[in-house]
Amino acid sequence: MKTIVLNRLSVLYFLLLSQYCFSQAGALDSSFGVNGKVSTDFAETSGFVYGTSAGLQSDGKIVMAGYLYHNSFSVDFMVSRFLTNGHPDSTFGLNGKVNTLFGFGITRAFATKVAVQPDGKILAGGYYSTVTPPFASLTAVALGQVQVVYIALARYLSNGTIDSTFGVSGKVVTVLYNEFIPFGGTNAMSLQSDGSILVGGNINGFYLVKYKPNGIIDSTFAVNGKLLRTGDSLNVRDIKILSDGKILLAQSGAPSYSSQDFSVAKLNTNGSYDSSFGNNGQTIIDFYGGSDTIYSIALTPNGGIIAAGTATNPLTNKGEIAVAKFTANGSPDLSFGTNGKVTLLPFGTAASVRKVLLQSDGKIILSGMANDTLVQVVRLNANGSLDNSFGNNGSNRLSFGTNTVVYDAVLQQDEKLITAGQPNFSLARFKKDELVTVALKKSISVLEGNTGTTSPAQFKVILNKLSPVDVFVNYTTKNLNALAGSDYTATAGTLRIKAGKPAGNIIVSIIGDNTREANERFALVLSNPVNAVLGTLDSAVCVIKNDDPSFAFTNSTTQEDISVDNMSVKIYPNPVKDVLNIQGLSTLDKTQISILDINGHVLAAKSINTSSFVWNIKSLAPGTYYLHIENRMKQTALKFVKQ
Numbered sequence: 001m002k003t004i005v006l007n008r009l010s011v012l013y014f015l016l017l018s019q020y021c022f023s024q025a026g027a028l029d030s031s032f033g034v035n036g037k038v039s040t041d042f043a044e045t046s047g048f049v050y051g052t053s054a055g056l057q058s059d060g061k062i063v064m065a066g067y068l069y070h071n072s073f074s075v076d077f078m079v080s081r082f083l084t085n086g087h088p089d090s091t092f093g094l095n096g097k098v099n100t101l102f103g104f105g106i107t108r109a110f111a112t113k114v115a116v117q118p119d120g121k122i123l124a125g126g127y128y129s130t131v132t133p134p135f136a137s138l139t140a141v142a143l144g145q146v147q148v149v150y151i152a153l154a155r156y157l158s159n160g161t162i163d164s165t166f167g168v169s170g171k172v173v174t175v176l177y178n179e180f181i182p183f184g185g186t187n188a189m190s191l192q193s194d195g196s197i198l199v200g201g202n203i204n205g206f207y208l209v210k211y212k213p214n215g216i217i218d219s220t221f222a223v224n225g226k227l228l229r230t231g232d233s234l235n236v237r238d239i240k241i242l243s244d245g246k247i248l249l250a251q252s253g254a255p256s257y258s259s260q261d262f263s264v265a266k267l268n269t270n271g272s273y274d275s276s277f278g279n280n281g282q283t284i285i286d287f288y289g290g291s292d293t294i295y296s297i298a299l300t301p302n303g304g305i306i307a308a309g310t311a312t313n314p315l316t317n318k319g320e321i322a323v324a325k326f327t328a329n330g331s332p333d334l335s336f337g338t339n340g341k342v343t344l345l346p347f348g349t350a351a352s353v354r355k356v357l358l359q360s361d362g363k364i365i366l367s368g369m370a371n372d373t374l375v376q377v378v379r380l381n382a383n384g385s386l387d388n389s390f391g392n393n394g395s396n397r398l399s400f401g402t403n404t405v406v407y408d409a410v411l412q413q414d415e416k417l418i419t420a421g422q423p424n425f426s427l428a429r430f431k432k433d434e435l436v437t438v439a440l441k442k443s444i445s446v447l448e449g450n451t452g453t454t455s456p457a458q459f460k461v462i463l464n465k466l467s468p469v470d471v472f473v474n475y476t477t478k479n480l481n482a483l484a485g486s487d488y489t490a491t492a493g494t495l496r497i498k499a500g501k502p503a504g505n506i507i508v509s510i511i512g513d514n515t516r517e518a519n520e521r522f523a524l525v526l527s528n529p530v531n532a533v534l535g536t537l538d539s540a541v542c543v544i545k546n547d548d549p550s551f552a553f554t555n556s557t558t559q560e561d562i563s564v565d566n567m568s569v570k571i572y573p574n575p576v577k578d579v580l581n582i583q584g585l586s587t588l589d590k591t592q593i594s595i596l597d598i599n600g601h602v603l604a605a606k607s608i609n610t611s612s613f614v615w616n617i618k619s620l621a622p623g624t625y626y627l628h629i630e631n632r633m634k635q636t637a638l639k640f641v642k643q
Contacts, residue, residue: 052112100154478539585612
């Protein structure tokens with residue numbers, strides 16, 4: 001198997017860059033391939049392999065299309081599949097790939113697009129050319145001067161075998177012009193909800209063809225299934241199907257190539273232009289007054305259109321990232337960038353975009369090239385501004401060595417980004433946004449203190465990573481066996497952790513006393529975070545540790561009375577079933593009586609100033625309890641058993 005060896009400069013560049021963006025969204029995902037990258041030729045010995053397009057299966061496996069280049073006169077379709085960790089899937093085809101030959105003799109077939117159908121079948125689209133007549137010189141063939149260019153489709157079952165129910169023996173070939181064509185190709189393919197297929201590009205001019213799910217041309221679309229425009233450079237670059245079945249096209253080129261602009265067209269379901277969109281079904285936007293090339297479009301939930309590609313800056317004659325946003329009716333969205341447009345050059349002297357993707361939060365992912373030598377991914381906020389929380393100040397770059405090119409990108413269900421291109425079949429996966437979580441660090445304890453004093457109980461609230469924006473979280477205290485107002489001060493509010501800070505603190509005041517008692521507890525509970533989600537520990541306990549001389553619980557279940565500062569207290573019956581009688585209490589001042597479980601938790605409490613009290617304890621579960629008695633700073637406890 002051929003191995004890609006990175007040159008020293010690209011290795012050094014990656015190592016330096018990784019120091020800045022290793023843990024951020026936009027950093028390479030080290031769990032994929034080798035350090036986030038895969039580049040394989042599948043041990044192909046008969047030629048060179050080149051990747052062009054990627055798709056995702058419902059199980060997360062990655063499908064990639066491209067071609068096997070034997071020589072100038074022989075090129076085959078190629079489709080491969082990778083596991084979610086980036087390793088070739090040996091259950092697909094032969095060691096993870098399938099080669100498909102179109103025609104005989106001097107034929108060259110290039111798979112440029114791939115899509116995974118809902119039923120798991122895999123559709124590859126592209127084009128192939130064959131020499132006609134057969135006596136053409138090999139030099140002319142090698143230069144592409146004598147050829148007929150066809151649309152080519154092939155469909156595969158989920159295991160990589162050809163699907164014989166599609167077209168003829170699993171393949172479809174469509175000739176648009178039976179004449180010599182010096183250029184042409186398939187750039188776009190999309191599946192409709194009913195399984196129909198739209199394919200577009202430029203073969204001697206703009207073309208869009210619709211096929212039925214079985215591969216037969218749908219003659220009800222446009223003119224005999226084909227929408228054609230010859231004699232200029234207009235090119236279909238991307239196709240999106242709207243929820244109502246109407247079609248959006250990303251178009252580049254113009255009758256005069258030097259003045260090409262971004263163009264988006266909207267078609268009715270029958271292939272006619274939708275006159276309610278833009279100007280008679282098309283809208284055009286220019287960046288610098290020169291050559292602009294649109295490559296990809298994405299749809300927002302409200303019907304907006306994000307278009308991305310490259311615009312040539314006339315001052316430098318170099319390409320820059322160009323993004324435009326349109327409303328659903330084709331008008332520029334003036335809330336985006338400047339007058340609906342954004343151009344940027346995050347790195348180096350030139351940049352291009354081949355794919356635009358939309359995250360669920362509305363942020364915009366751009367995948368393309370920097371300086372024509374590096375894969376570059378960039379993220380914008382929904383308003384078109386650069387998202388500095390992504391990668392290194394909004395972008396990241398990588399190299400696969402010589403001949404690095406990126407053509408496509410996909411977002412996994414978890415919104416990790418995968419780019420696809422060359423050399424070989426090359427994939428890279430980038431980390432997703434790691435949600436900021438806010439949580440309490442741990443439960444705490446604090447000494448109670450004496451009467452007339454307060455002490456702070458400090459809870460630490462932490463983030464799992466630094467946030468670029470302020471994080472807010474509500475908090476409130478909750479009684480356990482400690483009582484707000486007598487043991488601690490009830491506390492509630494909103495904590496603000498400023499952008500770039502790792503943590504914050506919440507202080508609750510503990511009210512001291514001189515009462516000998518069991519340790520008491522209360523909880524602090526977090527809720528309703530803003531710019532974060534709650535972490536695992538969304539509540540924590542504070543133990544108020546009693547620091548007064550403790551009393552000893554007796555182990556006797558028969559003890560009925562005890563002297564407590566001019567009191568001779570008796571309880572009966574013991575064991576008790578429903579009603580506990582208490583006698584001999586002091587009438588000089590109030591006496592606090594409480595029922596505690598064996599862990600010291602207060603279950604019930606009363607304040608009385610009579611010498612006796614009858615307590616209905618029917619609701620208590622059977623078990624051992626203590627009657628805690630306190631009078632004039634003196635206290636004790638009597639043990640009883642509930643039957």
